[in-house]
Amino acid sequence: MKNQDRQVYGLSTAIALIVGVVIGSGIYFKVDDILSYAGGNVGLGMLIIVLGSFSIVFGALSLSELATRNDDEGGIFSYYMTYLHPGLAASLGLFSAYVYLPALNAVVAWVAASFTLGSGSKLEYQILLAAVYLILLALMNLFSRILAGRFQSLSTVLKIIPLLAIALVGLSWGKAVPEIPQGLTPIEPREVGLGWLSGLMPLYFAYDGWTVVASIAPELKNPKKNLAKAFIIGPLVILTLYLVFFYGLSRILGPSFIMTTGNDAVLHATKMIYGETISKLLLVIIIIAVLGVSNGLMLSNMRLPQAFAARGWIKNKQFAKVDRRYQLSISASLSTVAVTLLWLGIHYLATKYHLLPGSDISEVAIVFNNMSFILLYVAVIGLYRKGEITNKLTGLFSPIFAILSIIALFVGSLLTNFVMATSFMLFCLLFCLGSFALYRKNTGQK
Numbered sequence: 001m002k003n004q005d006r007q008v009y010g011l012s013t014a015i016a017l018i019v020g021v022v023i024g025s026g027i028y029f030k031v032d033d034i035l036s037y038a039g040g041n042v043g044l045g046m047l048i049i050v051l052g053s054f055s056i057v058f059g060a061l062s063l064s065e066l067a068t069r070n071d072d073e074g075g076i077f078s079y080y081m082t083y084l085h086p087g088l089a090a091s092l093g094l095f096s097a098y099v100y101l102p103a104l105n106a107v108v109a110w111v112a113a114s115f116t117l118g119s120g121s122k123l124e125y126q127i128l129l130a131a132v133y134l135i136l137l138a139l140m141n142l143f144s145r146i147l148a149g150r151f152q153s154l155s156t157v158l159k160i161i162p163l164l165a166i167a168l169v170g171l172s173w174g175k176a177v178p179e180i181p182q183g184l185t186p187i188e189p190r191e192v193g194l195g196w197l198s199g200l201m202p203l204y205f206a207y208d209g210w211t212v213v214a215s216i217a218p219e220l221k222n223p224k225k226n227l228a229k230a231f232i233i234g235p236l237v238i239l240t241l242y243l244v245f246f247y248g249l250s251r252i253l254g255p256s257f258i259m260t261t262g263n264d265a266v267l268h269a270t271k272m273i274y275g276e277t278i279s280k281l282l283l284v285i286i287i288i289a290v291l292g293v294s295n296g297l298m299l300s301n302m303r304l305p306q307a308f309a310a311r312g313w314i315k316n317k318q319f320a321k322v323d324r325r326y327q328l329s330i331s332a333s334l335s336t337v338a339v340t341l342l343w344l345g346i347h348y349l350a351t352k353y354h355l356l357p358g359s360d361i362s363e364v365a366i367v368f369n370n371m372s373f374i375l376l377y378v379a380v381i382g383l384y385r386k387g388e389i390t391n392k393l394t395g396l397f398s399p400i401f402a403i404l405s406i407i408a409l410f411v412g413s414l415l416t417n418f419v420m421a422t423s424f425m426l427f428c429l430l431f432c433l434g435s436f437a438l439y440r441k442n443t444g445q446k
Contacts, residue, residue, distance in 0.1 A: 011226040013149055016156040017296050018210050018234030022056075023159055026206025027242060028286060029111055029263040031249060034206075037199030040189025040255035042247065044196055049246055052203040053239040054405035056210045059373060060231040061398040062380045063211070065389050067227040076211045076376075077304075081311075083379040090313040090439035091432040092372050097304040099431055100369045102340040104208065104362045105297040106347050109133045109340075112290040115283065119264055127348045131341055133291060137298045138337040143326060148299055155292025162282045162289065163245045166266070169273050170248020177254030178272060180261070187259040197412035201363050204409055206242070208366050210235060211373075301340075305332035315442040356420055364424035367413045370406050377402050 038045040066079045077096070080089035113129035114121070141148045180186050220226050249258065249269055258265040266286070270279040306329035309319035319332040343361065350356050377399035384395030413421045439445075 009149060009220050011221075011229055013153060014220055014226055014230035015234045015237070016153045017299070018230055019156050019237055022207055022210050022234075022238050023156075023163070023241065023289070023293075026202070026208070027163070027245060028115075028266050028290070030202040030206045031246060032258050032262045032265055033202035034199045034246075035250070035255055036187070036259050037192065037202070038196050039192035040187075040259060041196075042250045042255060045199070045250070046243060046246060048196060048199040048203055049242050050239070051405060051408065052200050052207055053235070053242070054401050055204070055370060055373075055409070056207055056235040057239060058398040058402040058405070059377070060210065060235045061394045062377050062402055064228040064231040065380055065383065065391070065394050066376065067231055068225075077308075079376055079379075083383075084375055086311075086313075086443075086445070087436050087439050088375070090308065090311075091435040093304060093308050093313065094435040094438070095428065095432050096369065097301060097308070097336060098339050099428065100362075100365045101297055101301040101304075102336060103343045103347075103365050105134070105294055105301065105340050106130070106344040107360050107362045108290060108294045108297065109344065110347060112287055112294060114263075115287050115290060123348065123352055127344060130344055133294065134298070134337065134340055134344065137291070137295050138302075138333070141295070141298050141302055142328060142330065142333055145299075145327065148295060152292060152295055152299065155288050155295065158285050159289030159292055160241065162266070162270070162286050163241050165282060166252065166269050166273070167241070167244040167248035170251045170269075171244065173248070173251045177252075177257055178268070180257055184260050186256055188256055195415060197408060198416040200409045200412040201359070201367070201416050204366050204370065205363060207238070208369075210238075298337075298340075301336045302328060302333035305329070305335055312443050313439055357417070359417060359420060364413065364421050365428060367409055367421070368425050368428040370409060374403050374406055 034048055035042070035045050038048060063076070063079070066083065070078055070082055077089045077093035080092060109130040110126055112133055113126040116129060117126055137148075140151065249265065252269050252272065253261075253265055257268070261268055267279065267283065270282045274282065305314060305319050306322060308314045309316050309329070309332060314320075316332075319329055319335070321329055321331075323330055347361050350361055380389065380395060380399045383389045384392075389395035
């Protein structure tokens, strides 16, 4: 029998977790990258956003079929276990808990710190503040999960304000685009050929994290119904907001200004529209929005090792033990926090010494993680062919379109930086193989 006392989150929190994790960091500092890969072509940039949304819109429609049939602990990895193989679930689960989510959260926390201190601040100070943010969010999620859930909902509501503040004004903007600030070398629109596919890399950072809501399925009220609804409503809200924001910002500043000023483009737009004082207020809201992303990642990541230890994938009694007061495994949760701080240190080295030019430590992990979803989409198609799923949209068309979008993402990643992409993907693959060996050792299964 499931513990009803744990089911404290409603549909609104589930939707807020998806929207809150996805929106808040990438869209604010990846717009210039997307536009650059599109060669400054706004229409092509919007096409990239739409194509990228296929991964979550059609992917979410596909996984909603699995969500209605499964509400076990372990999030999306319980789907791998049920419909594919426990060893695969363990491998990808450990990869997510200790590589993908921590690396992603490290970069997101750094973005929050960068916005807080300003893009001209020292990298060392940004990393230190990012570590402080991560520790504070960890403490909140450890000792007050209700407060963490409320912060997630609050940050989701707030983070939409800057998007709409720019998007709605931009739709009717009629003034001339501003002059590029002195001291910067203008980047003009250009032809890019098939290089626009590489725009999917930064875009997927802006879309990433939508599946994390599955990790709190046991804590959702009416989980099968609400999880499926959240998987559908959340991605559609995100796509709409991204399109109007991208178009609005482009009308206000112009493609060349955005590509030249980079991550500061959003701040320039708010100052032009609302002045210095309100611009600072919107900056505070943006920082809270980014921290909402980090909180959502932390909230979901902390729960994974305990669920894995309970299944025997990790042989650790302390990890498997849930503290009755906090409804979390303290030691398992702290392990994810420690690893996230480690990845923050790796991000510092990669950034300081320009080890990953034009990218960061999270992007290839995002590609690898999305590629693993192909296995679930194939499983959905299998259920459709068996007649267990009767809806042709969610059981056949959606997984096919989701698979095609991920293939496009993979091609784009190779076009971005072939050596870096293949090297880090090899690392991800080796980590998963090592995790599978650990699974076999701990469970005695093949």
